[in-house]
Amino acid sequence: MFITNDIRYIGVNDHKIDLFEGQYVVPNGMAYNSYAIIDEKIAVLDTVDANFTHEWLDNLQSVLGNRQPDYLIVQHMEPDHSANIANFVKAYPAARIVSSAKAFVMMKNFFGTDFADRQIIVGEGDTLSLGKHELTFVTAPMVHWPEVIVTYDSTDKVLFSADGFGKFGALDVEEDWACEARRYYIGIVGKYGAQVQNLLKKAAGLDIQTICPLHGPVLKENLGYYLGLYNTWSSYQPEEEGIVIAYTSVYGNTKKAVLKLAEKLKANGCPKVVVNDLARCDMAEAVEDAFRYSKLVLATTTYNAEIFPFMREFIHHLTERNYSNRTVALIENGSWAPLAAKVMRELLSNSKNITFTDTTVKILSALNDESTAQLDALVEELCREYLAQQDQTANKNDLTALFKIGYGLYVVTSNDGKKDNGLIVNTVTQVTDTPNRIAVTINKANYSHHIIKQTGKMNINCLTVDAPFSVFEAFGFVSGRNVDKFANCEPLRSDNGLVFLPRYINSFMSLKVEQYVDLDTHGMFICSVTEARVLSDRDTMTYAYYHANVKPKPETDGKKGYVCKICGYVYEGEELPEDFICPLCKHGAADFEKIQ
Secondary structure, three states: OEOOOOEEEOOEEEOOOOEEOOOEEOOOOEEEOOEEEEOOOEEEEOOOOHHHHHHHHHHHHHHHOOOOOOEEEOOOOOHHHHOOHHHHHHHOOOOEEEEOHHHHHHHHHHHOOOOHHHEEEOOOOOEEEOOOOEEEEEEOOOOOOOOOEEEEEOOOOEEEOOOOOOOOOOOOOOOOHHHHHHHHHHHHHHHHHHHHHHHHHHHHOOOOOEEEOOOOOOEOOOHHHHHHHHHHHHOOOOOEEEEEEEEOOOOOHHHHHHHHHHHHHHHOOOOOEEEEEOOOOOHHHHHHHHHHEEEEEEEEEEEOOEEOHHHHHHHHHHHHOOOOOEEEEEEEEOOOOOOHHHHHHHHOOOOOOEEEOOOOEEEEOEOOHHHHHHHHHHHHHHHHHHHHHOOOOOOOEOHHHHHHOOOEOEEEEEEOOOOEEEEEEOOEEEEEEOOEEEEEEEEOOOHHHHHHHHHOEEEEEEEEOOOOHHHHHHHHOOOOOOOOOOOOOOOEEOOOOOEEOOOOEEEEEEEEEEEEEEEOOEEEEEEEEEEEEEOOOOOEOEHHHHHHHHOOOOOOOOOOEEEEOOOOOEEEOOOOOOOOEOOOOOOEHHHEEEOO
16 A cells, blocks of 8 residues: 555554453454655564564565665564564564664563664654655654654655554444544553653644554544644543543442433533443443543442442543543442442542532432432533523523633634634723623734724633643634634534633623724723623633643753743754744744743
């Protein structure tokens, strides 16, 4: 199979495997990918599983013809990719092995030799020329082993991404990418989100048109979609709004409560409800669901003064993968001394940014009037924002939304008649209460200023402290004149027809411009409130909180160069080009400062 004119696919499909890594069910098998770059010199990237030695060598020979490979590039030492290194060396004794120093140590452990006579050790930024093709190596430690490197071919603009962007499933089976890629990522790579984030930052500086992973299909189209999902997964943010109920039940009473809860959640506007019986479902699927959706309900029985074993295992899977940034509700059952909620809360105590609901449901053997009332209170708490988002159930005149205004950060949404737009601002003030008037100040250089000056309307979305940095990247780093900021979502709309954010806000207000004040570089819009909704009681994101807890701290230790004051991107070099544009936030050289 041709990837480009010079890059060939030489991997194999495995339909004999039942459990990947001895634990993950793979009904559609696995693909072990390997590639060859045919140039003045020939490089082979990675081998395959030991069960497919001859098939892989046949594939390689078929693309080589009468030629011999010059290099074997080993990006990752897991046996499903490295098992045939020794067989490759026997078949092609003149070839050199290109890999990281740590990988050669692992080769000694696996094969009894580190192939010292043919080593080429590479690290961050090292290059290898094949003739027309120039390869650059990027270190990716703990994505998801410590020795991993990825390889970028600047000629064909291809990133060979090792286990990154991989998925379960053989290549001769048609299936949705996201589902099995999500399960693969969360199960295998999920613990190492910080390391994946570091790799994504490095990749942001590369012009990538094709991604060649070691598992799953080669990705050529809509790369922003795949990169976006990886950014969401690796920053431990919810991918979709919805509620997962994970439960165990001994005699069926906890199950009855869970099924009743699921019905009530659906009836109260929850966009997606997923129920998993942890004793019977695929545990990996249940873990995937918990990371996919924004809220989680844990329901279990007290068992031996502890919790039911399947629930403990489930929570362990979550915490070892750094489960965070979620709302969690607890339901416990016990006949004489319920302890499950206390135990579950303790097991999640080290997870970051977990918001427990005020309501905990306590069932004494079976639902009664008291525990049913608790269940109803939990539904009201979990669904408050969903009800506020829907026109038919929202209180559109909840002026307590004004209490959410402080010296915070907001997304101002508008529409230019063709597409929706959004902008981060920090200057929103209530100026009068009879009548209610809001002042919003916007830089004239921003496209939103131009739109609002023409249309006379906007929405103010009050961001909450759980808003990730990606929100600020989307609405603060690029212009709506050039980018459709809502292209990849189905927006919610207020009565004035404008967008309000479906997540990461505690309230929004629809504003009508009544007066405009020219402030030289900025314009102040004095507005009346036409609609106000409160979605949650989460704290508003303040300017100080953003700088202390959300904005990434630039990694400048030991580096010489310049750092972007907007997003923290580090440019390494003696001089910063005057026309340099930050690859992350797209700001120019004027927004960089020298690393001291």
